[in-house]
Amino acid sequence: MGTLRAPPPLRPCKSFLNSTDTTTTPKLGVFSSWRRRNTDKIGYLTLRRSVGDGSKAGGFRSSQDGSSIIEDEKKGKKEGLLLGAERDVTGSVVGFHLIPPSGDSKVIDAKDKLATAREEVAEDIEGEEKVPTRVTHSIVFVTAEAAPYSKTGGLGDVCGSLPIALAAHGHRVMVVSPRYLHGGPSDKNFTGASEVGSPTKIYCFGGEQEVRFFHEYRAGVDWVFVDHPSYHRPGNPYGDQFGAFSDNQFRFTLLCHAACEAPLVLPLGGFTYGEKCLFIVNDWHAGLVPVLLAAKYRPYGVYKDARSILVIHNLAHQGVEAAATYSNLGLPADWYGAVEWVFPTWARTHALDTGKAVNVLKGAIVTADRILTVSQGYSWEITTVEGGYGLDELLSSRKSVLNGITNGIDATEWNPSLDVHIPSNYSIHDLSGKVECKIALQKELGLPIRPDCPMIGFIGRLDYQKGIDIILSATPELMEEDVQFVMLGSGERQYEDWMRVTEAQYRDKYRGWVGFNVPISHRITAGCDILLMPSRFEPCGLNQLYAMRYGTVPVVHGTGGLRDTVENFNPYAQEGLGEGTGWTFSPLSRENLLAALKFAIQTYREHKSSWEGLIKRGMERDSTWEKAAVQYEQVFEWAFIDPPYEINDHKKKINRRDQVWSLSKIPNLFLKSFLTRWKQGKFQSPSAKRIGSKSVTNEEERSIAAKRKKRLSDTGRPSSGFGRYCPST
Ligand SMILES: Nc1ncnc2c1ncn2[C@@H]1O[C@H](COP(=O)(O)OP(=O)(O)O[C@H]2O[C@H](CO)[C@@H](O)[C@H](O)[C@H]2O)[C@@H](O)[C@H]1O
Numbered sequence: 001m002g003t004l005r006a007p008p009p010l011r012p013c014k015s016f017l018n019s020t021d022t023t024t025t026p027k028l029g030v031f032s033s034w035r036r037r038n039t040d041k042i043g044y045l046t047l048r049r050s051v052g053d054g055s056k057a058g059g060f061r062s063s064q065d066g067s068s069i070i071e072d073e074k075k076g077k078k079e080g081l082l083l084g085a086e087r088d089v090t091g092s093v094v095g096f097h098l099i100p101p102s103g104d105s106k107v108i109d110a111k112d113k114l115a116t117a118r119e120e121v122a123e124d125i126e127g128e129e130k131v132p133t134r135v136t137h138s139i140v141f142v143t144a145e146a147a148p149y150s151k152t153g154g155l156g157d158v159c160g161s162l163p164i165a166l167a168a169h170g171h172r173v174m175v176v177s178p179r180y181l182h183g184g185p186s187d188k189n190f191t192g193a194s195e196v197g198s199p200t201k202i203y204c205f206g207g208e209q210e211v212r213f214f215h216e217y218r219a220g221v222d223w224v225f226v227d228h229p230s231y232h233r234p235g236n237p238y239g240d241q242f243g244a245f246s247d248n249q250f251r252f253t254l255l256c257h258a259a260c261e262a263p264l265v266l267p268l269g270g271f272t273y274g275e276k277c278l279f280i281v282n283d284w285h286a287g288l289v290p291v292l293l294a295a296k297y298r299p300y301g302v303y304k305d306a307r308s309i310l311v312i313h314n315l316a317h318q319g320v321e322a323a324a325t326y327s328n329l330g331l332p333a334d335w336y337g338a339v340e341w342v343f344p345t346w347a348r349t350h351a352l353d354t355g356k357a358v359n360v361l362k363g364a365i366v367t368a369d370r371i372l373t374v375s376q377g378y379s380w381e382i383t384t385v386e387g388g389y390g391l392d393e394l395l396s397s398r399k400s401v402l403n404g405i406t407n408g409i410d411a412t413e414w415n416p417s418l419d420v421h422i423p424s425n426y427s428i429h430d431l432s433g434k435v436e437c438k439i440a441l442q443k444e445l446g447l448p449i450r451p452d453c454p455m456i457g458f459i460g461r462l463d464y465q466k467g468i469d470i471i472l473s474a475t476p477e478l479m480e481e482d483v484q485f486v487m488l489g490s491g492e493r494q495y496e497d498w499m500r501v502t503e504a505q506y507r508d509k510y511r512g513w514v515g516f517n518v519p520i521s522h523r524i525t526a527g528c529d530i531l532l533m534p535s536r537f538e539p540c541g542l543n544q545l546y547a548m549r550y551g552t553v554p555v556v557h558g559t560g561g562l563r564d565t566v567e568n569f570n571p572y573a574q575e576g577l578g579e580g581t582g583w584t585f586s587p588l589s590r591e592n593l594l595a596a597l598k599f600a601i602q603t604y605r606e607h608k609s610s611w612e613g614l615i616k617r618g619m620e621r622d623s624t625w626e627k628a629a630v631q632y633e634q635v636f637e638w639a640f641i642d643p644p645y646e647i648n649d650h651k652k653k654i655n656r657r658d659q660v661w662s663l664s665k666i667p668n669l670f671l672k673s674f675l676t677r678w679k680q681g682k683f684q685s686p687s688a689k690r691i692g693s694k695s696v697t698n699e700e701e702r703s704i705a706a707k708r709k710k711r712l713s714d715t716g717r718p719s720s721g722f723g724r725y726c727p728s729t
Pocket residue numbers: 152153154155157158313314374407459460461488489490515516517518521538539540541542543561
C-alpha cells in the first residue's frame with residue numbers, strides 16, 4: 001500500500017549477463033549510467049516494435065518467443081554492419097548488436113527470451129544530455145469487458161483505454177476478452193476482428209472445449225477476442241433480464257484458460273508474445289489466471305519468468321461458487337486450498353451447510369505477484385472489516401504488494417471540445433456551448449427550458465453500491481427546491497420502477513432514463529450543472545472525473561476514489577479566490593446529501609464567480625492516463641524484481657498445515673491446551689488454516705455477528721462484512 005516512490009534499480013540486459021568478463025561487471029543498479037559513461041561505441045540505441053501490421057507499429061520488434069530486437073539506428077541501418085559483442089573502453093562486453101544489411105532487425109539471442117526490452121537513449125559522450133531509461137514489457141490484459149467492444153461500466157472503460165496508454169509508452173500490449181454476440185447492434189463492434197491462429201482446446205469442466213481467437217490491431221494494441229458459443233446469447237456480458245447467467249463460472253474459467261494460451265499460440269503480427277509476459281488480470285472474471293500460471297504452467301517450466309498483477313476494480317464481486325465446482329476449474333486437485341473459502345458459521349444457510357466454497361478472487365489475491373486497486377483510498381479501505389468483504393485479513397497480509405493507482409480517463413472520448421455525442425462543443429476558454437448543451441438536454445427530455453435552473457444529474461448502475469436508496473429517500477425533499485434532476489441507469493428492478501413512478505410524480509422537475517445509453521450519458525454529463533454520486537463505496541469512480549472535465553461540479557460521498565479525486569470547495573481559500581472542485585460529504589446519509597446539494601445549489605445561484613472557479617479548476621484537472629501509466633510502469637518494475645509465485649510457496653504452506661495437524665509433531669506439553677482450546681471451538685477445520693483462508697474462532701464469529709446485528713438495527717443496513725452472498729457478476 002502507500003504511495004509509489006522512487007524507481008527500483010535497473011536490471012541489466014541479458015546480453016550483458018552473458019559477458020564472459022566478470023571482473024569488470026558493474027553493480028546492477030549503476031549499470032545504465034556506468035555503461036553510458038564508459039562506452040563510446042554505443043551511439044543511439046532504440047528498440048523497434050512490430051505488432052500486427054509491422055508498418056503501422058513503431059517501437060520494438062518481438063521475436064517469435066517474445067524476445068526483443070535491438071537496433072543501432074545510427075550505424076546499423078546505414079552501414080549494415082554486424083557489430084557482434086560490444087565492448088567498453090576497458091574491454092568488457094556490454095552488449096550485442098546484430099545489424100543485417102537490409103536494415104531489418106534480427107533477434108539478439110532468441111534463447112534468452114528477452115521479452116523485457118530496453119529503450120535507451122544514451123547521453124552524448126560529453127555527458128551533457130540525460131534521458132531516462134525505459135523498460136518495456138509484453139503485457140496481457142485479461143478482462144470480462146473492454147470498451148468500445150463491450151462495456152457495462154467502469155471496468156470496460158479502464159480496459160479500453162489503459163492498454164492504449166501503455167502501448168503509447170512502448171509496451172507490447174494485448175487485451176484478451178470474450179467475443180460477445182448478443183444478437184443486437186453491439187455485435188458490429190467485433191466486425192473489425194478477424195480469426196487468428198487455429199482453434200485451441202481447453203480442458204475444464206470435465207471435458208474438452210474448443211475456443212477460437214479473433215484479433216484486431218487498433219491504437220497500438222492487439223485486441224484479442226475469445227470465441228465460444230457460451231458468449232453468444234442475448235443480454236449483457238454477465239446476464240439478462242432474468243439475472244446473472246448461471247454458467248458464468250464456466251464462461252470466465254474458459255476466458256482465463258484461453259488467455260493463458262493466447263501469448264503462447266497466437267502469432268500476432270507474425271510473432272507470439274512468448275512466455276515472459278506480464279498478465280494484468282482484472283477482477284474475479286480474470287482471477288483464475290495467476291492461479292493457472294502457478295498451478296498448471298510453472299510446474300512444467302512454462303511461464304517461469306511471467307508475472308501477474310491483479311487489479312481490483314470492485315471487491316464486492318468475488319466469483320464465489322459451491323466447493324463442489326472446484327473440479328470444474330481445470331486445476332490440479334492439490335491446489336484446492338488456493339481458492340478455498342470457508343464462510344463463518346453465522347453466514348451459513350442451514351444446519352448442514354459446511355460453509356465451504358471456492359472463491360476465485362481469493363485465489364488471485366493469494367497467487368498474484370502484485371495487487372492494485374484503482375485508487376489509493378480504496379487500497380486502504382479493502383484492508384478494513386468494513387470495506388474488505390471478508391477478504392480484509394488476507395489483503396492485509398499482502399499489504400507489501402498492494403498499491404493504489406487512481407484511474408485515468410480516455411481524454412479523446414471524454415473531451416467537451418471534440419465530443420460527437422453533444423450538440424455544442426465547448427472548452428475552458430469558451431463555456432458558451434455548455435449552456436447550449438443544457439438547453440438541448442432539457443428539450444430532449446421534455447423538461448421546461450430554463451437555462452438558469454440548477455440541473456442535477458446521476459449516471460450509474462442502480463444498486464446498493466451507488467447509494468440509490470439514499471437518493472430515493474432524499475428526492476421528495478430535493479423536489480421542493482427549484483431544481484431539475486435527471487437520472488440515467490439500469491440495474492435493480494425496484495429502483496427502475498421507482499424512477500418511472502417519480503418521473504410521473506414530478507413531471508416538470510424529474511426525469512428517469514432506464515437503460516444503458518452511452519450518448520445520453522455524454523449529454524447528461526455536459527448539460528447538467530451538478531453530478532451527484534452518493535456511492536456507498538467507490539473503488540475509483542469515473543463519472544466524477546468525466547463531470548469535472550465537462551465543467552459539471554461533482555457532489556459526492558467522501559469514500560474511496562471519490563475522496564481522492566474531488567477536492568472539497570473552500571470559498572475563503574486563496575484570498576477569496578476559492579479552492580476545490582466540488583463537494584464531498586461524509587458520513588453517507590440523506591441529511592448530509594441534501595445539505596451538500598443545497599450548498600451547491602446556493603453557490604450556483606448566488607455566487608457566480610465562485611461557481612466559475614469551481615468549473616475551471618475541475619476542467620483544468622489532469623485526469624488523463626499519462627500519470628497513471630507511469631505509476632503502473634513503476635509497479636511493473638517491482639513485479640519483476642521479486643520471483644514469481646511458485647509451486648514451492650504453495651507446497652510450503654500446505655506442509656505447514658500438515659505439521660499443525662499432525663498430532664505426533666505436537667509436543668505433549670502443548671497437547672492438553674490444544675485439546676482444551678479445540679473443545680472451546682477456538683480452532684477451525686484444517687482447511688480453514690490453509691493459504692489465506694479466513695481463520696476466526698467461533699467466539700469471534702459470534703461477536704462479529706452480534707456487531708452486524710446491532711449495526712443493522714442502528715442503521716437499517718447491513719455492514720459489508722463477510723461476502724456470503726456475493727453474486728457472480
Ligand atoms: N446507464 C448507463 N448508460 C450509459 N453509461 C453508463 C450507464 N451506467 C454507467 N455508465 C457508464 O459506466 C461507467 C461507470 O463507471 P464507474 O467507475 O462509475 O462505475 P463501475 O461501478 O461500473 O466501475 C468499477 O470499476 C471502475 C473502474 O476501475 C471504478 O472506477 C469504479 O469505482 C468501480 O465500481 C461510466 O463510464 C458511466 O458513464
